[in-house]
Amino acid sequence: MIAPVRRLRHVRRATAVCALGAALAACGSAGTSGPARPAHARPAASASPSASHPAVLTPGPGGLTPVFEHGPRDRGKTVALTFDADMTADQGPRAASGEHFDNPDLIGTLRTLKVPATVFMTGRWADQYPAQARSLGHDPQFEVANHSYSHYAFxxxxxxxxxxxxxxxRQDVERAYxxxxxxxxxxxxxxxxxxxxCYDRQxxxxxxxxxxxxxxxxxxxxxxxxxDADAVRRQVLDGVKPGSVVVMHCTRSAAPTTERVVRAVVPELRKQGYRFVKVSELIAETNGHR
Known part of the structure; x- marks a missing residue:
């Protein structure tokens, strides 16, 4: 059974996600009937992450898929910038008409600033931009993870x-891979x-x-x-704590200020003593935190 405080916290986060924009087809109204939140999985002992052996969490109660939100708060000033490369299964015609669901300038800025990052990529985005997907997948500065095939809700x-x-x-996730x-x-x-x-126990x-x-x-x-890139910059800087995972977007048409935000946020967080890491590194830190 999910503790009520965890459930309420999920509803608040869902509402915050809505502020990201329903126009990304990821938002609407949230209420107490929303998805339940499971207890956190117990971290597993794991070696340092690598491309072939990344750190993972052990399954939750009853074998449920484990859920990770942030790293340890007391293991130094680390922060992971994550970028969702969103594209739904039915947006091909919009891409063919010239709409840009990619953001090469953003990736270029991350490379120039030497900021490691985790990109959560839909299979449809990879289908549309295979050269960019391949470039990210072969660049050790980045790690590519799964964001479903179709960006439809679970x-x-x-x-x-x-x-x-x-x-x-399961088929949708495997199709994305x-x-x-x-x-x-x-x-x-x-x-x-x-x-x-959005997720629930099912x-x-x-x-x-x-x-x-x-x-x-x-x-x-x-x-x-x-x-307003400055408003986004302030929201990120106000929210970051040691071990934070920041959600942003790698979609030019839907998130046009992100590259400017990164250029502003990165030097400020470094000035505050933060070190940028990938999600796999935060999970490895969590695994070693007893």
């Missing part, structure tokens, strides 16, 4: 998103980010056989369709 009340039936959830590998990503990580951040159970760790966040950047 619960029935996820902000108006079309939904994936329980019987197709197939697209990532086909695009040339050699080692997509066993991490999964639910579209919209979704965690459906993915248990895939062997992924579900990765959420504790800092919402608010970059989706934002026009």
């Amino acid at each position: 619960t029935s009340d996820c902000y108006g998103l079309p939904t994936v039936g329980a019987g197709r959830m 197939a697209s990532l590998r086909k695009a040339g990503v050699p080692h997509p990580l066993p991490y999964f980010r639910f579209p919209g951040g 979704a965690l159970r459906a993915l248990s056989a895939v062997g992924v760790t579900a990765v959420q966040w504790d800092v919402v950047s608010g970059d989706a369709f934002a026009t």
Whole structure:
């Protein structure tokens, strides 16, 4: 049974995710009938992460897919910037008409600033931009993880998103991995980010056989369709704590200020003593935290 305080906290986070923008097809209304939140999985003892052996969490109670939100708060000033490369299964015509769901300038800025990052990529995005997916997958500065194939919701009340039936959830995730590998990503990580951040026990159970760790966040950047880069910058800086996971977007048309936000946020956080790491490193720190 989920403790009421955890459930309420999930509702508040869902509402915050909504502020990211329903226009990313990841948002709508949230209420107390929203997805339940499981207790955190117990960290597993794990070696330092590598491309072939990344750190993961052990399954939760009953074998449920474990959920990771942030790293330890008392192991130094580390922070992970994560970027969702969103593209839904039915957005091909929009891409063909010239809409940009990628953001090469953002990736270039991360490279120039030498900021490691984790990209949660939909299979449809990898299908559309295979050269960029391959480049990210072969660059040791980045790690590529799974964000579903179609960016459809894994619960029935996820902000108006079309939904994936329980019987197709595993297939959707496995299809995304197939697209990532086909695009040339050699080692997509066993991490999964639910579209919209929406999940419940049924979704965690459906993915248990895939062997992924579900990765959420504790800092919402608010970059989706934002026009005020400085407001997004302040929101990130106000939210970051040691071990934080920041959610941002790698989608030019839907998050046009993100590259400018990164250019502003990175030097400020470094000035405050923060070190940028990938999600796999935060999970490894969590595994070693007793």
